[in-house]
Amino acid sequence: xxxxxxxxxxxxxxxxxxxxxxxxxxxTFGTYAMHWVRQAPDKGLEWVTLISYDGSNKYFADSxxxxxxxxxxxxxxxLYLQMNxxxxxxxxxxxxxxxRRGGESFDYWGQGxxxxxSS
Amino acid sequence: xxxxTQPLSVSVALGQTARITCGRNNIGSQNVHWYQQKPGQAPxxxxxxxxxxxxxxxxxxxxxxxxxxxxxxxxxxxVGDEADYYCQMWDSSTVVFGGGTKLTVL
Numbered sequence: 001x002x003x004x005x006x007x008x009x010x011x012x013x014x015x016x017x018x019x020x021x022x023x024x025x026x027x028t029f030g031t032y033a034m035h036w037v038r039q040a041p042d043k044g045l046e047w048v049t050l051i052s053y054d055g056s057n058k059y060f061a062d063s064x065x066x067x068x069x070x071x072x073x074x075x076x077x078x079l080y081l082q083m084n085x086x087x088x089x090x091x092x093x094x095x096x097x098x099x100r101r102g103g104e105s106f107d108y109w110g111q112g113x114x115x116x117x118s119s
Numbered sequence: 120x121x122x123x124t125q126p127l128s129v130s131v132a133l134g135q136t137a138r139i140t141c142g143r144n145n146i147g148s149q150n151v152h153w154y155q156q157k158p159g160q161a162p163x164x165x166x167x168x169x170x171x172x173x174x175x176x177x178x179x180x181x182x183x184x185x186x187x188x189x190x191x192x193x194x195x196x197x198v199g200d201e202a203d204y205y206c207q208m209w210d211s212s213t214v215v216f217g218g219g220t221k222l223t224v225l
Contacts, residue, residue, distance in 0.1 A: 035214070037162075045154070045162065045205050047214035059212045095161055104209055105152035107173060109161035 002026040002108045004096050009113030012086055022079040022096030022110055030054070030074035033099040035106060036081050038092035038115075046092070049081070050099070064090075086117045123206050123217035130223045131196045139220045141189040141206030149208045151189040153182060156219075157202045165204075166191060196224050 008020040022034070036048040049060045049070045058070050069082045079096050093114050097106035124142040131137035141151060151169055154162035164173050166182035169189065179194045193200055201224050206217040 037214075037216075044203075044219040045156075045207075045216040047216060050214070061213060100164070100167060102168075104150055105164055105167040105207065106154075106162075107164050107167075109163075111161055 002098070004098065004108055004110035006094060006096055006110045006113035009094065009115045011116045011118060013119050014087060014117055016086055017082070017084045018086060018115060020081040020083070020094055020096075020113060020115070022081075024077045024079065024096075024098075027098070029072075029077040032101070033103075034072065034079045035097045035099060036070065036079075037095045037097055037106070037109075038090075039095070039112075040089075040092040043092075048094070051079070083115070086115075088117050091115060091117045122210065122215050123208065125204075125206060125217040125220045127218075128221045128223065130225055131193070132225050133198065134195055137193040137196050137200070137222055137224075139191045139193075139204050139222065141191070141217050142187055143208075144187055146187055146189050146208070147185040149184075149210075151182070151184050152207045153180075153191045154205045154207065155200075155202045156205065162205065193222070196222075198224050200224055 003025045005023045012018050035050040051058050051070045067085045071080045093112040095112045096110045098108040100107035153166040155165045156162040165176050165180050169184040170182045181192045183190050203219045205219045
């Protein structure tokens with residue numbers, strides 16, 4: 001069965017960096033676009049970034065552009081989110097999500113990993 | 120602010136029909152998707168491309184999209200349907216979510 005497992009969250013000081021990982025299994029990872037979506041405490045969903053199946057195309061929300069990068073290693077079935085210059089407003093649960101075949105929506109989500117930016 | 124407008128909350132009597140709306144100018148020309156999220160859990164896709172149900176989603180969930188409003192309809196509402204619901208669409212190579220609607224089943 002399809003599984004997405006995020007890791008790497010934790011408490012980090014403002015201005016520091018953190019890298020999240022998402023380990024995928026149960027499907028051919030290298031043929032799907034992947035996304036990161038976050039949710040601040042008691043807030044709604046906010047899309048963060050996407051990467052195409054082969055890593056050739058990447059898009060970012062304005063709120064993280066220039067600070068976050070997305071990458072993938074299809075040989076390891078793993079998605080990454082490198083977060084630099086972290087701010088308090090980046091505090092959220094970060095979910096990785098698979099883009100459904102045919103595009104546009106997300107058919108599988110991980111359980112999320114909490115990132116807390118605080119001094 | 121959210122570019123997709125959802126009511127903060129919707130209440131429905133047990134066994135009745137709930138309708139959750141998602142508004143944006145000319146949203147009917149776009150594909151809209153809906154997610155259900157229960158407390159402490161990841162979102163679950165319940166409707167994709169306006170009106171299609173993924174496998175495993177009950178037929179009680181349906182969707183429509185026309186003009187300036189997309190609608191998620193939940194028939195014969197059950198206590199287990201209590202959750203936050205989010206609409207979502209694409210906009211110029213980025214993804215947009217609505218602000219979310221809390222559904223309460225009375």
